[in-house]
Amino acid sequence: MTTMPEGLIVVAKRECPTCALVEPLLPLLADSVLPLTVYVQDTEDFAHGVANVVYDETLEHSFRLNVEVVPTLIRIENGVEVDRTYGWHRDDWQRLTGNATLGEGLPVLRPGCGSKTLEPGIAESLVVRYGNPGFTSRRVEIAASEDLIETCYERGWTDGLPVVPPTRERVLRMLAGTTRKPDEVIGMIPPDLAECTVEKVAINAVMAGCKPEYLPVILAAVEAVLVDEFAMHGILCTTMFAGPMIIVNGPVAKAIGMNSGVNALGQGNRANATIGRALQLVIRNVGGGRPGELDRATLGTPGKYTFCFAEAEDPAWETLSVERGFPAGASTVTLFAGEGVQGIVDQKSRTPESLARSFALSLRAVDHPKLAMAGDAVLVVSPEHCRVFIEAGWSKARLREELEQLLSLPADDMIAGAGGIAEGLPAALAGTIVSKFRPGGLLIVRAGGTAGLFSAVIAGWAASGPVGSTPVTKEILS
Structure with a gap:
C-alpha cells in the first residue's frame, strides 16, 4: 500500500x-x-x-x-x-x-x-x-491457455449461446449501473433456493451482454419472479411451455433504448434481448433451473432464451403499469409466464366491434378452444389496430369490457366430448356461462410497428386452483 x-x-x-x-x-x-x-x-x-x-x-x-x-x-x-x-x-x-x-x-x-x-x-x-470492490462471490481461476467462452460452456454457465466472460472488471463496471450495494440480498432463487445478491445479478447481466444502465431493470425483474404468486418454481417444473416474460413501462424504456416498435417481440435490440436473457441466466446459474433437470417442459419455447419488450405507450390508452396501480410516469416491469406468440391477422375490420370479435376468436384458442379458466393471456395490440379503437373513442378499458362479454361462453360448447373432442370442461358445468379467463387474467398492451394490421396473443400458464402463475408488477428503482 x-x-x-x-x-x-x-x-x-x-x-x-x-x-x-x-x-x-x-x-x-x-x-x-x-x-x-x-x-x-x-x-x-x-x-x-x-x-x-x-x-x-x-x-x-x-x-x-x-x-x-x-x-x-x-x-x-x-x-x-x-x-x-x-x-x-x-x-x-x-x-x-x-x-x-x-x-x-x-x-x-x-x-x-x-x-x-x-x-x-x-x-x-x-x-x-x-481498491475494495466488495465482491463476495467465489472467484474462479482460469488457466491462461483456456478459452474463456469455451470454459463457460464446459462449466454449464450458458443457455446454449456464447456468454461474455464475467471478469471482475466487467462486473465492477456493471455494478456502477445501480446505487444498490453489491452484497444486498435480493432473495432466494428457485429451484435451489440459493441466495442471490445484487452482485450475482450483475455477474449474470455481464454474461448476457447487458449495459450497466440495464441493471436496475434486471434487478426489478428478479424481485418480481421471486414473489410467491408468480410461482417461478412452478414455471420451471411444469411440462407446459411457459417462461418469464418481461414487459417494461415508463421513462426507463426510452432511456435505455428498448424497442416497443418494429419487431418489438423479435431480435435485434440489445436492451430487449439481454435484459430477458440476464433474468434467465440468473435462474439457471444462481437457482439451478436447467433444462432436463428441474425444468421439465415438454416442448419449451424460444422465449426461454429471452422474452422482453417495452409497451408502446400512447396518451389515449392507459398503460399496463397504470392499470396495475402504479402512477403515471413510474418505470415498472411486469412479469408474465408467457408461452409463444400467436399472430392475429385482421386487415379488414374498420370498426372496433368487428376487430374486438376477431381478437376474441383468437383468444379463445389459448390452451385449447374448449378450455376456460385454464390460462392467462397477453393481447398485444399493434398501433394500426389500436388506431381503430382510438378513433372510435374506445379506451383500453372499453376494449377489455367488450372482450369480457365476448369471452363469456356457453359451457355446453366446451363440454368434453362435445363436437367429438375429448378435451374440454366437465359435464357438471352444462347449462352455465363460463369466462375464458380468470379475473385479471387478460393483460392488454400496445406494441409493434406502425405499419401492419397484425396483433398477437401470448398465452400464459395459469389454472383455476392454487396451481399456476399470477402476473406481478414491480417498480424499477435506481
Whole structure:
C-alpha cells in the first residue's frame, strides 16, 4: 500500500501540455524547505533536477491519491493531506508551496488533462487491483491457455449461446449501473433456493451482454419472479411451455433504448434481448433451473432464451403499469409466464366491434378452444389496430369490457366430448356461462410497428386452483 510522503506531491504525465508548462517549476520546488515527490504516469523522463521522481507505471500511486486531473499538486503535513489543486492556477500553486513568486512568468490559469487512471478499462482494473470492490462471490481461476467462452460452456454457465466472460472488471463496471450495494440480498432463487445478491445479478447481466444502465431493470425483474404468486418454481417444473416474460413501462424504456416498435417481440435490440436473457441466466446459474433437470417442459419455447419488450405507450390508452396501480410516469416491469406468440391477422375490420370479435376468436384458442379458466393471456395490440379503437373513442378499458362479454361462453360448447373432442370442461358445468379467463387474467398492451394490421396473443400458464402463475408488477428503482 502506498504511504503519502511528507511535503509536496505532484502527479503529472508527459503528454499533458499543462504538465509540460509546470515542469520547469518543479526543480524550484525541490530546493524549497518542503520535500517534493513527483509521480509521472507515462514516462521516466520527466522533471530533471528533481531527486525524487517516481514512474507510476502501474498507476497505483495515482489511484491511491485519488487523482482525476493532471497535474495535481498535494500538500501533506503529518501524514495527512491538508490541501490540493489541479491543473495550473498560479495563486493556488503559490499558496500550497509557500512560494509567492512561483510561476510569475506563466499564465494565470491553464486547465489540466484527464488522469490515466480514468481511461476506459483502466479505472475498473485499478479498483480490482488496489481498491475494495466488495465482491463476495467465489472467484474462479482460469488457466491462461483456456478459452474463456469455451470454459463457460464446459462449466454449464450458458443457455446454449456464447456468454461474455464475467471478469471482475466487467462486473465492477456493471455494478456502477445501480446505487444498490453489491452484497444486498435480493432473495432466494428457485429451484435451489440459493441466495442471490445484487452482485450475482450483475455477474449474470455481464454474461448476457447487458449495459450497466440495464441493471436496475434486471434487478426489478428478479424481485418480481421471486414473489410467491408468480410461482417461478412452478414455471420451471411444469411440462407446459411457459417462461418469464418481461414487459417494461415508463421513462426507463426510452432511456435505455428498448424497442416497443418494429419487431418489438423479435431480435435485434440489445436492451430487449439481454435484459430477458440476464433474468434467465440468473435462474439457471444462481437457482439451478436447467433444462432436463428441474425444468421439465415438454416442448419449451424460444422465449426461454429471452422474452422482453417495452409497451408502446400512447396518451389515449392507459398503460399496463397504470392499470396495475402504479402512477403515471413510474418505470415498472411486469412479469408474465408467457408461452409463444400467436399472430392475429385482421386487415379488414374498420370498426372496433368487428376487430374486438376477431381478437376474441383468437383468444379463445389459448390452451385449447374448449378450455376456460385454464390460462392467462397477453393481447398485444399493434398501433394500426389500436388506431381503430382510438378513433372510435374506445379506451383500453372499453376494449377489455367488450372482450369480457365476448369471452363469456356457453359451457355446453366446451363440454368434453362435445363436437367429438375429448378435451374440454366437465359435464357438471352444462347449462352455465363460463369466462375464458380468470379475473385479471387478460393483460392488454400496445406494441409493434406502425405499419401492419397484425396483433398477437401470448398465452400464459395459469389454472383455476392454487396451481399456476399470477402476473406481478414491480417498480424499477435506481
